[in-house]
Amino acid sequence: MVSAPLRVGTAQSARILIVEDDHDIARGLARALEENAMRAWIAPDGEQGLAMLDRHPFDLVLLDIMLPGEDGLTLCRRIRSDRTVPIILVTAIDEEVDRILGLEMGADDYITKPFSTREVIARIRSVLRRTLQNPDGSDRKRVLRFNGWRIDPIRRQLHNPEAVRVGTTTTEFDLLLAFCRNPGRILSREELLTLTHAGLAGPIERSVDVHISRLRHKLEDNPKEPVLIKTVRLGGYVFTAAVEEI
Amino acid sequence: MGTYSWLLPRTIRGQMTALIVCAIALVSVTGDVIEQFRDEAFPNVVDADAVIHKSYTFALMLKGATAQDRAVIEQRGAAAGIRVEVIPRETWRHLAAQAPDRSWIVTAFDNLFAADFDMPDDAERVFIDDRFVLAFDLQDGTVALFRDFPRTMMTTDFIGPVTYYSLSFVTLIFLFSIFAVRMITEPLALIATRLRHPDRFLQGETPLPEHGSSEVADLARTLNELRLRACSLIESRGNMLRSVGHDLRTPLTRIRLRAERIAEPDLRKLILSDIGQINGLIDYTLTYLREGSGEEAEERADIASLARSVCDDFTDIGAPIVYSGPRSRVVTCRPNAIVRALTNLCENGLKFGTSVHVGLQTTDGGDVEIRVEDDGPGIPAELRSKVLTPFFKRDGARTGNGLEQGFGLGLAIVDEIVRHHAGRLVLEDNVKGGLTARIRLPAS
Numbered sequence: 001m002v003s004a005p006l007r008v009g010t011a012q013s014a015r016i017l018i019v020e021d022d023h024d025i026a027r028g029l030a031r032a033l034e035e036n037a038m039r040a041w042i043a044p045d046g047e048q049g050l051a052m053l054d055r056h057p058f059d060l061v062l063l064d065i066m067l068p069g070e071d072g073l074t075l076c077r078r079i080r081s082d083r084t085v086p087i088i089l090v091t092a093i094d095e096e097v098d099r100i101l102g103l104e105m106g107a108d109d110y111i112t113k114p115f116s117t118r119e120v121i122a123r124i125r126s127v128l129r130r131t132l133q134n135p136d137g138s139d140r141k142r143v144l145r146f147n148g149w150r151i152d153p154i155r156r157q158l159h160n161p162e163a164v165r166v167g168t169t170t171t172e173f174d175l176l177l178a179f180c181r182n183p184g185r186i187l188s189r190e191e192l193l194t195l196t197h198a199g200l201a202g203p204i205e206r207s208v209d210v211h212i213s214r215l216r217h218k219l220e221d222n223p224k225e226p227v228l229i230k231t232v233r234l235g236g237y238v239f240t241a242a243v244e245e246i
Numbered sequence: 247m248g249t250y251s252w253l254l255p256r257t258i259r260g261q262m263t264a265l266i267v268c269a270i271a272l273v274s275v276t277g278d279v280i281e282q283f284r285d286e287a288f289p290n291v292v293d294a295d296a297v298i299h300k301s302y303t304f305a306l307m308l309k310g311a312t313a314q315d316r317a318v319i320e321q322r323g324a325a326a327g328i329r330v331e332v333i334p335r336e337t338w339r340h341l342a343a344q345a346p347d348r349s350w351i352v353t354a355f356d357n358l359f360a361a362d363f364d365m366p367d368d369a370e371r372v373f374i375d376d377r378f379v380l381a382f383d384l385q386d387g388t389v390a391l392f393r394d395f396p397r398t399m400m401t402t403d404f405i406g407p408v409t410y411y412s413l414s415f416v417t418l419i420f421l422f423s424i425f426a427v428r429m430i431t432e433p434l435a436l437i438a439t440r441l442r443h444p445d446r447f448l449q450g451e452t453p454l455p456e457h458g459s460s461e462v463a464d465l466a467r468t469l470n471e472l473r474l475r476a477c478s479l480i481e482s483r484g485n486m487l488r489s490v491g492h493d494l495r496t497p498l499t500r501i502r503l504r505a506e507r508i509a510e511p512d513l514r515k516l517i518l519s520d521i522g523q524i525n526g527l528i529d530y531t532l533t534y535l536r537e538g539s540g541e542e543a544e545e546r547a548d549i550a551s552l553a554r555s556v557c558d559d560f561t562d563i564g565a566p567i568v569y570s571g572p573r574s575r576v577v578t579c580r581p582n583a584i585v586r587a588l589t590n591l592c593e594n595g596l597k598f599g600t601s602v603h604v605g606l607q608t609t610d611g612g613d614v615e616i617r618v619e620d621d622g623p624g625i626p627a628e629l630r631s632k633v634l635t636p637f638f639k640r641d642g643a644r645t646g647n648g649l650e651q652g653f654g655l656g657l658a659i660v661d662e663i664v665r666h667h668a669g670r671l672v673l674e675d676n677v678k679g680g681l682t683a684r685i686r687l688p689a690s
Contacts, residue, residue, distance in 0.1 A: 028503030167552030
């Protein structure tokens with residue numbers, strides 16, 4: 001089964017390895033992937049999964065955490081030790097600690113059972129798109145710091161310079177993260193929308209402004225005269241702080 | 247302590263007995279010592295009994311004497327340091343009638359430390375010009391006045407008993423209060439403080455200290471054993487439910503993947519909705535268990551921004567929830583749990599009403615109070631405590647509006663979270679006729 005190099009990142013004929021011991025689920029998943037123009041391989045345990053990874057190039061691994069023998073988390077770390085292939089963990093446990101542990105072990109995303117095929121496909125496409133935009137992928141999980149503030153992408157937490165946890169909405173957090181990953185760059189409203197999936201409610205363009213305004217109230221000393229998130233006339237917004245990885 | 251520590255009584259009764267014995271021994275030994283010391287160090291302290299006695303004798307001498315003899319006696323007395331005045335009885339009556347009332351403190355001392363010597367019938371003691379005056383009726387129309395009665399309270403009548411009384415009072419009170427505080431009050435107060443927040447006690451790392459009197463230590467030990475037992479029970483039940491929940495999800499995934507292939511749309515929708523409901527129940531149960539185990543760490547968090555963000559998150563998906571309150575209020579809490587609690591309350595409010603208002607304020611005592619108010623039908627007073635118990639479901643007003651039936655865990659989870667913060671959740675009516683859920687979190 002030798003094939004031409006893939007256009008990685010498009011879901012088109014992306015090669016997916018499913019490591020899952022439950023035969024029915026693995027088959028159901030494989031079928032759903034193939035119906036969505038992807039190609040699926042199944043490994044019933046970690047050893048076979050690793051062996052297949054050695055033999056074939058894959059674009060993504062769907063990895064069940066509860067596996068016979070070596071568990072999914074250990075396998076995830078082993079894969080990550082010498083490969084950059086994106087990993088989505090599949091688990092029956094949706095506890096915060098497990099999610100964080102999985103992401104820290106190097107997984108790119110996390111799906112909880114019972115999932116719908118639509119959800120799985122959406123997640124796979126999203127991870128593939130992200131990988132295309134940022135092939136390295138490793139920096140996405142680092143805690144970032146700006147002006148004494150800390151933003152933790154895995155735990156989705158924001159702490160102010162006094163180390164006090166500050167609450168944010170989902171969109172505010174995604175926006176801030178997008179800014180922190182693109183400091184000094186002018187981001188248009190459209191770019192911010194695609195980076196954050198914001199603007200589901202109300203007139204889209206205005207909605208971004210609303211989220212930015214809320215963010216400014218949380219971050220800026222004087223939200224009326226913002227210095228961190230500046231408005232660029234006809235352009236969008238620019239994040240002025242220096243951002244460092246911790 | 248060391249080798250002889252076994253000699254010390256361990257029970258409260260034994261310790262009290264030992265304490266009294268010690269106090270008595272201490273008083274009698276030190277009392278004697280003090281008395282000796284007083285006699286040696288202050289030989290000039292006036293003995294009130296002796297003064298009365300002396301004056302009386304003197305008066306008896308004057309009584310039978312002639313006027314000439316009296317002059318001699320007065321003169322000799324003055325030479326010996328006893329001043330006596332002989333005045334007409336009328337003058338004395340007049341003086342005595344004019345004597346001001348004694349202050350209560352003098353009266354109190356006089357009664358407490360009365361002279362041992364009995365006053366003769368024809369003698370009088372009157373308080374004139376800040377001191378006692380002894381008057382003896384000489385039975386011939388005159389009265390002998392002795393003005394040299396000691397002015398101060400420093401008489402033997404005072405010093406003797408006072409040293410003893412006060413010594414024993416002070417010793418007993420002192421020893422008892424130390425004993426009561428150290429051995430009984432402190433350990434009991436500590437136990438009471440810890441038990442005031444049973445959830446924290448059960449889930450906290452530290453057991454009660456098992457020292458103090460043996461009764462108190464016994465109590466602490468028993469409570470610690472109870473705590474361990476309760477913890478292991480809670481944990482094993484929790485683990486069981488947890489693994490049941492997780493294990494249900496794998497077959498549920500299979501069913502779901504198959505159900506998605508059902509050709510008939512109505513049937514597919516029904517089955518998928520059932521699966522969703524089962525999974526919802528699992529979700530809520532696992533959340534309830536997780537909040538019960540309190541695995542999230544406490545940290546300093548801006549609870550106002552957390553509350554505002556919960557509201558904004560609802561507003562962003564088209565369910566406007568208004569927040570009112572300060573922009574910032576920092577407390578120590580479990581932020582994710584607080585967000586979960588507020589989200590549950592808002593969801594609940596939107597399920598039964600059309601608009602929800604979230605208000606945050608600081609009470610006079612510095613506590614944080616968060617109110618989530620809806621305009622739904624409210625909850626009858628008699629059901630308010632029941633809706634906080636897990637899996638409690640009501641029929642009637644709040645479930646009959648065609649919306650998805652809840653699992654009876656939403657409010658139970660909130661209650662669990664609030665109790666974990668040593669706070670209080672109160673449900674009450676509001677002016678809109680709806681329900682107000684009031685969360686109060688202690689300042690510390």
